[in-house]
Amino acid sequence: MTEPAAGPYKVSFTRAGMLRGAAAGLPLLLGLLPFGALVGVVAAGKGLSLGETLLMSGIVYAGAAQLLSLELWTDPPSILAATLAALVVNIRMAPMGAALAPWLDRLRGWRLWGTLATLVDHSFALSIAEQRRGGRDAGYLLGVGLLLWVAWMVCVGLGHVLGGSVRLPPGHPLYFGGIAAFVSLLVPLWRGPRQDMAPWLLAGALALAAHVLGLPQPFPLLGGALAGAALAAWHEARPPPPAGQEDGR
Template structure:
């Protein structure tokens, strides 16, 4: 329980970045004609803001199921190496706790979980506490966005949209391990920005940056 409470406390500041993103998902779902129950079910089951927005951008009649499935797979395939990296923590858990912790891993909980591991901890309760709080907050905020969709409809350039990006940038701080990681990070950022400037559709910039940075980091590890 000590680790779970630590996770709860660690997750609270992350809600500042989570809330605007979740509100946008709720507003978009309301604009696309989803019912409140459908929005609640999608947010609880999918639990991936980028994938939800991408799917709703592709929303049409008839629904392009294959295209939506491939797009969301490409966006969320990064969760596979994330789970593998957290295996030393997940392997210490049993039963429903392991499945719940693995099922609620997102970028935020991954970053904090890795930072906790690097500090010498192997506490599954910490990871579970973060995941549960963020999952509940996500479902609640997306639901509120749907309910108050007409009131919280924000202009395209609203600074609130930057809150989610700012949160992801802040999460990079505990992952930094020194100048050796500088070149993979710069390569990942450069490739992603270049792909976005060329007008390539998502998730090409995201995947291009992630894979190029990971490839360079792996090459550096082999040389070392």
């Protein structure tokens, strides 16, 4: 169904492409700094050591999932809750790989599986734009991903060290940064009231209702998110009303 593009499609994987990707990712570092630092601060606040925090950042490397898992963090940690939270937040990345198939299908071995390990929202967005401009060097995707990975490790590490030394009390305004980060991430995802209003409202309302009913995390989040996504998908699948007929019959 989603076959590679027909016809000759030469894809390369060069160091020059990686460097070009890394250069394209440089402006993103400004946005990464507070988010990474915040993950480090929250991790320190939850009692994770610097080594544990860096291990998480290095092999999970997914800011929103890390933040959410840390928000749900208990002592001792719940492997199921943290793993499910990571799965729920990151499942959005599953179709990204499929969208990048014109590049990825031409890669093998570490180039394919290693590049996929560094896939994040921003490297996806930049690479799709590069692909649409006619770019054929898949090293670009790895270049963005690696630059952001290194920056992520540094920012999270700094946040942990600072957060650990300052010892912020619970309820400190800095912790609002966790909510602020997700609110900020919602803004560019908003495509307009027709597409997003009802699914987002349903997601929020259902999550809240499940929480009020006493369901443990991540079920309120999971239920709300899946219901909202299902409503959006249903809306997308509906045939558009015929021209001239506003609401159909």
